[in-house]
Amino acid sequence: DGGITQSPKYLFRKEGQNVTLSCEQNLNHDAMYWYRQDPGQGLRLIYYSQIVNDFQKGDIAEGYSVSREKKESFPLTVTSAQKNPTAFYLCASRDREDYGYTFGSGTRLTVV
Amino acid sequence: AQTVTQSQPEMSVQEAETVTLSCTYDTSESDYYLFWYKQPPSRQMILVIRQEAYKQQNATENRFSVNFQKAAKSFSLKISDSQLGDAAMYFCAYRSYTGANSKLTFGKGITLSVRP
Numbered sequence: 001d002g003g004i005t006q007s008p009k010y011l012f013r014k015e016g017q018n019v020t021l022s023c024e025q026n027l028n029h030d031a032m033y034w035y036r037q038d039p040g041q042g043l044r045l046i047y048y049s050q051i052v053n054d055f056q057k058g059d060i061a062e063g064y065s066v067s068r069e070k071k072e073s074f075p076l077t078v079t080s081a082q083k084n085p086t087a088f089y090l091c092a093s094r095d096r097e098d099y100g101y102t103f104g105s106g107t108r109l110t111v112v
Numbered sequence: 113a114q115t116v117t118q119s120q121p122e123m124s125v126q127e128a129e130t131v132t133l134s135c136t137y138d139t140s141e142s143d144y145y146l147f148w149y150k151q152p153p154s155r156q157m158i159l160v161i162r163q164e165a166y167k168q169q170n171a172t173e174n175r176f177s178v179n180f181q182k183a184a185k186s187f188s189l190k191i192s193d194s195q196l197g198d199a200a201m202y203f204c205a206y207r208s209y210t211g212a213n214s215k216l217t218f219g220k221g222i223t224l225s226v227r228p
Binding site for chain 1: 216
């Protein structure tokens with residue numbers, strides 16, 4: 001079945017360390033997105049990519065980086081510059097002709 | 113920039129009753145899409161219903177329907193015959209019609225509880 005796979009489901013990081021969250025899709029979707037979810041904040045856009053080798057900053061890109069070397073993959077790196085990284089991270093994708101997004105099941109990142 | 117406002121953080125409904133979740137948005141665009149997403153305790157985001165702004169007819173999906181008031185920039189979700197499985201967080205979202213700017217903008221969400 002087609003879908004989006006995010007891994008790992010839970011991730012613990014020590015302060016000062018970079019960590020990479022994986023997002024893979026087999027839907028052949030062109031566009032991919034990373035959102036951060038905090039209690040009472042809704043979903044906020046971190047980065048998005050419309051095509052391979054191209055991506056744009058979202059509303060809260062500081063302290064994050066991404067790459068889009070393959071259509072299927074859009075990894076998100078949370079760097080040590082991100083002041084408050086503990087959150088739930090959601091990856092999504094969208095087909096060019098479609099209306100809405102397909103979401104992954106998310107990664108819960110905790111800084112310890 | 114577009115904004116989406118969900119002013120009620122929590123709501124409660126009795127099983128089998130009807131509940132309406134409110135959403136307003138702000139945009140200068142004339143063509144756009146609106147969505148309601150459900151996030152149950154599993155945290156998987158599930159599309160509930162969508163509405164194209166150019167359509168005057170309100171979207172309906174089984175027990176879920178919307179009241180889309182374009183002039184008032186209002187997009188409320190009505191859940192009829194509420195079930196225990198409807199308990200979740202619900203997000204209203206906006207997307208521009210043009211593909212070059214296709215990111216979804218979400219409201220802060222509303223937590224719906226269903227009383228047995």
